[in-house]
Amino acid sequence: MNNNIYLPQLAVIKDIKEETGDIKTFTLAFKDRKFKKSFSFRPGQFMMVSVFQAGEVPISISSSPAQPGILQLSIKKAGSLTGKIHGHKVGDEIGVRGPYGRSFPVERLIGKNLLFVAGGIGLAPLRSLINYVLDKRTEFGRVTILHGARTPSDIPFKHELSRWPKERDAKVLVTVDRPDSRWRGSVGPVTTLWNKADVSGQDTLAIICGPPVMISFVVMDLLKMGFSEDDIISTLERHMKCGVGKCGHCSIGHQLTCVDGPVFTYREMKKLPTDL
Amino acid sequence: MRRASGKGDLMTDKLILYKEHLNSFLRKITKGFELIAPVRNTYGDTLFEVISSVDDVSIDLTNRPILSPKRFFMPQVETLFAYRYDKSGYTFKDAADSTPRVIFGLRSCDTRGILFYDLIFQEGLKDKYYLDRRKDTILINLGCNQPGENCFCKSAQSGPFLTYGYDIQLTDLGDRFFVETGRPRGRELLAGWSYFFRPATQTDIDEQYEVVLESEGKFRHRLDFDAAIDKLINQEVAPAIWEELGNRCQNCGGCAYVCPTCYCFNIFDSPGSEKEGERLRTWDACTFAGFSRLAGGYNPRQDKTQRIKRRFYHKLFYDKQKYNIPSCVGCGRCADICFGRIDMLSFIRLICEQENKVSEPAHRKLGELLLDAGLISQKDLDLAIEKQAATGHATGRFAVAKKPLGAQLVEMGMVNKEAIARTLGYQLKIPGTAENVED
Known part of the structure; x- marks a missing residue:
């Protein structure tokens, strides 16, 4: 291990899975054996991903820490850097450093019913936690997963979305904004799934990730359903350069998304002055 | 410390250095260290510069240098590491800077700025680029007998003289300097050349005290930081004021660049050739439009008004909350440079008098x-x-x-x-x- 927090570790791309037209899941293996052995993370944490000549970008880990040795990043093509990552092939090297950030409060979730609500690529960090929960199935209560995508072809992790409902006490509901001719499922924002989901704030924690607008509508409904502000957990996305609490870019009020977040409870989030 | 070989012994931590010995003392320093001091250049500007020959430059201890010395700890542009690609993959060459330095003639505001940097770069995961330079740099502070036009370090509780944080502190007593050693390495440095110094007498000590008192009485500006911070906590700055400040700001980043405590930075890659390049770090400024913009275009601080507001909330309130001190040391450089008068001096006065x-x-x-x-x-x-x-x-x-x-x-x-x-x-x-x- 080096003592330079800005120096990335090299990782080889072992597998690339095309989730949708603009989302790919990259399976990585660290080149340094010692680092590979010592590497561990928690669901909700992120990595700073280097594409040399282009720079770095923060990406949530989408694999489960219950499967040691596996590091997956599911990346949506959003800007020039993520575009360049999409151009990579199996066997290519990229740089990664991390894991960084405050994770989902896994210990608090034990024994509780869990409601996951995701929009678009927001399912990536939740996938890490969902698979972790399902890998340790007996430790958690009922699992309900709601996902909203723009169109049927924008739904990522299709294989898992169909595998998860087969687990004990697990339910998955998916909706799209714009259906195609073959879509038989729900249509509309993710909040249209409440009736089918049959959830209550009783003994349940909600974990949400998606675009800011989706988060605010979902939170409003959850509060009405009786969820307490501490039991609504979400993640925030901000521009980041260092990932380690120095560069100042990801600040929100007196907090830094990279070290104080990216996971916040709603009680914490509502105190953050979003434009300060 | 390599130069402190203990040629002599210092009897006390309060000493006298006669001004006629200053250049000889500095010349000695250049033998074992890179010496940095305020130099007046041919344009009449005073700036901290690396000095190779003490006799070839005009060291200016009268005017406060236009820029803070922060670039000697975090350069405006620095290489973090170089990367290179070949058949076997990528290799890195870590940039390291272990030059032993002495910065002579720092003002109290500047030394306090460095102490603030310490908080940021030591907190949590440590920033070795900063800490390596910091570790190898000796700070010689020069208290201010005469506060400048826009100085308000007394209000910021960071000057005109320091009570801690320096390795060595000088006070100008006319024909001689009153010399205080702070941290051990300052004392070690002087011990190497103890023959330049004599112990201070009670008269010297009394005279220094008078200089401090006199200087404290000379400030043109007295600002109430606590009242200003209370206004921010209580959200009592009128929206119209933020609007006005936002309108006047030209997004130039000058305030952040001259500020001894502004530390925000950017990291990016600079391709050299097809197979190699460097990862660089550069200063950044929260007033720049793209500072918080996400891939995809969303910008939580899209508006200039929001960015200005963020700047003052951060420096006055959030840093006070987090570190127990606001990140303004009262050097007045932002007031010197900002033609829109959106500087700390104007801002605190404005909100306290609204x-x-x-x-x-x-x-x-x-x-x-x-x-x-x-x-x-x-x-x-x-x-x-x-x-x-x-x-x-x-x-x-x-x-x-x-x-x-x-x-x-x-x-x-x-x-x-x-x-x-x-x-x-x-x-x-x-x-x-x-x-x-x-x-």
Whole structure:
């Protein structure tokens, strides 16, 4: 291990899975054996991903820490850097450093019913936690997963979305904004799934990730359903350069998304002055 | 310390260096260190520069250098590492800087700026680029006998003389310098050339004390940082003021670049050729439009007004909350450079003198929030507003602002400061009791 927090570790791309037209899941293996052995993370944490000549970008880990040795990043093509990552092939090297950030409060979730609500690529960090929960199935209560995508072809992790409902006490509901001719499922924002989901704030924690607008509508409904502000957990996305609490870019009020977040409870989030 | 071979012994930590020996002393320093000192260049500007030959430059100890010395700890552009690609993959070459340095003639504001950098770069994961340079640099502070035009370090409690944080501190006593050694390595440095120094006498000590007192009395500006921070906590700066500041800001980043405590930086790659390049770090400024912009275009601080507001909240309130000191050392450089007068000096004066009528809506907002939170009764609030009204007036050319509603409520014992801060969505954190980290 080096003592330079800005120096990335090299990782080889072992597998690339095309989730949708603009989302790919990259399976990585660290080149340094010692680092590979010592590497561990928690669901909700992120990595700073280097594409040399282009720079770095923060990406949530989408694999489960219950499967040691596996590091997956599911990346949506959003800007020039993520575009360049999409151009990579199996066997290519990229740089990664991390894991960084405050994770989902896994210990608090034990024994509780869990409601996951995701929009678009927001399912990536939740996938890490969902698979972790399902890998340790007996430790958690009922699992309900709601996902909203723009169109049927924008739904990522299709294989898992169909595998998860087969687990004990697990339910998955998916909706799209714009259906195609073959879509038989729900249509509309993710909040249209409440009736089918049959959830209550009783003994349940909600974990949400998606675009800011989706988060605010979902939170409003959850509060009405009786969820307490501490039991609504979400993640925030901000521009980041260092990932380690120095560069100042990801600040929100007196907090830094990279070290104080990216996971916040709603009680914490509502105190953050979003434009300060 | 390599030069401190103990040629002599210093009898005391208060010494005298005669001015005629200064250049000889500095020449000795250049033998074992890279010497940095304020130099007046041919354009008449004074800047901290690396000095190879003491006799070839004009060291200026009268004027405060235009730029802070922060670039000697975090250069405006620096290479973090170089990368290279070949058949076997990528390899890195870590940039390292282990030059031993002495910075001579730092002003108290600058030394305090470096102490603030220490907080940022040591907190959590350590920044080795900064800490390596810091470790190998000796700080020789020069207290200020004559505060500059825009100086307000006394109000910022960071000058004109320091009581800690320096390795060596000098006070100009006319024909000689009063020399104090602070941290051990300062003492070690001087011990190498003890023959330049004599122990200070009681007369020297008394004279130095008089210089300090005299200097403290010379400040043109006295700013009330606490009152300004209270205005921010209580959200009592009128929206119209933020608007105006936003309109006047030209996004030049000058305030951040000249500031001894502004530390925000950018990281990016600079391709050299097809197979190699460098990862660079450069200074950044929160007033730049792209500072917070995300891939995809969303920008939480899209508006100039929001960025200006962020800047002042960060430096005055958030840093005070986090580190117990605001990140303004009162050097006045932003006031020197900003032609829009959106500098710290103008800002604190502006918000402390704003007419009471413009802050009225903000008062109502705080009152409503406290009512909603059930922390005060309507009766108490009315009473406080009535009392508060008597504390200011808007007549004549110089309006006197009313006491902030928050302060009024606290004074009347109706609610405490922490409750106000919490109600407004901020939690006052006491250093050393990080309670918000879960794992």
